[in-house]
Amino acid sequence: MLQLTGIGPAASLAVPAALGGILAVYIYFFRVQQTLEYDDNGYSISKGRKEGQKHSWSELRECSVIRDSYGRHKVRVYVERDGQHFDIDSKASGVDPFTLRDYILGRIKAKEASTSEPDVFDGLEREIQRGRANWIADLSETFRFYQVSGDIFPVMARGSTRPKGFLLSRFVAVTLMPNYEVALYAHEVGDSEGAKTRVTRLVRVIENLRDEKNIKWSWLLLFNDGAPPSSVASFIEEFGNKDVGIGCIDTSTGRITISKNQLGVSLAKQMRLNQLIRDLKKRRARRQTIQAG
Numbered sequence: 128m129l130q131l132t133g134i135g136p137a138a139s140l141a142v143p144a145a146l147g148g149i150l151a152v153y154i155y156f157f158r159v160q161q162t163l164e165y166d167d168n169g170y171s172i173s174k175g176r177k178e179g180q181k182h183s184w185s186e187l188r189e190c191s192v193i194r195d196s197y198g199r200h201k202v203r204v205y206v207e208r209d210g211q212h213f214d215i216d217s218k219a220s221g222v223d224p225f226t227l228r229d230y231i232l233g234r235i236k237a238k239e240a241s242t243s244e245p246d247v248f249d250g251l252e253r254e255i256q257r258g259r260a261n262w263i264a265d266l267s268e269t270f271r272f273y274q275v276s277g278d279i280f281p282v283m284a285r286g287s288t289r290p291k292g293f294l295l296s297r298f299v300a301v302t303l304m305p306n307y308e309v310a311l312y313a314h315e316v317g318d319s320e321g322a323k324t325r326v327t328r329l330v331r332v333i334e335n336l337r338d339e340k341n342i343k344w345s346w347l348l349l350f351n352d353g354a355p356p357s358s359v360a361s362f363i364e365e366f367g368n369k370d371v372g373i374g375c376i377d378t379s380t381g382r383i384t385i386s387k388n389q390l391g392v393s394l395a396k397q398m399r400l401n402q403l404i405r406d407l408k409k410r411r412a413r414r415q416t417i418q419a420g
Contacts, residue, residue, distance in 0.1 A: 160270055161219035166225075167234065172215060180213055184234040190320070192228050194256055194267045197299060200224040201266065203334075208342075225253065232271060233280055247378055255284050259374040264288045264309040264344070273312075276332050282313040294391070307343035310336070316351035316359060316375065324356040333371060344390055349375040362386050 146288065148304045163172045169183035182204070189205040202215040202224050222300040252269045266284040273283035279349025288307040312333055317320050326349065333345050348353070355363070363373045364384050376383045385391040 151327060161216055163215065163217065163219040163222075165220075165230075170215070170231075172219060182213070184231065187231070189270070190228055190231045190235065191268050192224050192252070192256060193269075200256060202228045204268050209231070209413045225249075229271070236272060236274075251348070252282050255311070256283075264307075264401045266309070266311060275336060278314075278329060278332055279281060280312045280314055283310065285310040286405065308341060309344045309346075310340075310342050311346040311348060313348045313350070316349050316355055319356045322356045323362055326359055326362060330366075330368075330371065330373070334368070337370060344370055346370070346372045346390060348373070348394065349373070350378055351375060352383070354380075355384055363391075376417075 161172060161174050164170065164342075167184075168185075169181070170324055172179040186206060187204050188208045191203045192206075193203045195201065195202050199216075202217055203212050204215065205212045215227070217224045236241070248271070252271065255266050255269055264286050265288070266286040268284045268285050271281065271305055273280045274306075286309060288309060310333075328361055329347060333347055336342060338343050351359075354377050355361070359375065363384050366373055366386040367388070369388050369390070371386075372388060372392075373386040373393060373396055374383050374394035375385075383395050385395050
């Protein structure tokens with residue numbers, strides 16, 4: 128084999144390496160680097176030396192957190208609900224995507240976002256984005272305070288049954304998995320008086336959305352501080368619609384009441400919601416300990 132020694136060959140290798148490094152720095156700062164700026168009026172995001180998106184909050188109608196095929200989280204803002212949208216990489220300004228989404232939500236939906244909600248919904252959303260629901264579906268987009276027909280769902284997640292992946296896993300998903308649109312809605316049971324009527328209304332709203340948006344499967348996940356009222360428990364256990372699964376979690380014990388259809392069973396077996404409640408209770412206990420100290 129040819130062996131080269133001496134200063135000449137070393138210099139011939141060093142020059143291309145240095146040029147490659149300079150070129151990489153140039154491409155990053157002039158073509159790739161993103162800069163995000165936002166205030167109470169709106170936001171602007173630029174890429175390299177080019178002027179990018181610029182919108183005021185008054186132009187926007189909705190926002191969410193999405194997880195792309197590489198597992199990265201971004202904030203999606205909608206100019207038209209379920210229509211034209213833009214994705215914001217919050218890492219461009221070093222901001223947590225959930226924090227940025229909440230900031231934006233507070234400016235485009237101030238009344239709903241100011242509502243005080245139990246932290247169980249915040250925990251649920253983050254667990255969905257971390258992949259807790261992957262065995263059911265790829266719920267890659269989550270909303271807070273999602274309003275439909277006068278009802279506001281503290282958390283709404285949507286996606287499809289065809290997961291995103293790399294190479295072989297993506298090939299298997301495309302060739303073997305059906306591509307159904309799916310959605311999960313979370314809400315509180317609320318006061319015992321009229322609880323069954325409220326839950327029934329939520330189910331009807333979800334069924335209407337299913338028909339309007341061509342959603343194949345839907346889940347309604349309810350939270351209650353204590354065992355659900357007997358009327359609600361009976362309604363859930365006797366629920367017969369195969370396209371909607373219902374579950375109600377007692378946040379004090381972690382016990383879950385589910386509909387007997389396959390979608391209801393999947394909430395208990397595949398999403399591991401009992402573990403979610405235990406995690407949230409531990410987190411709450413640590414927070415209370417810190418505050419007391």
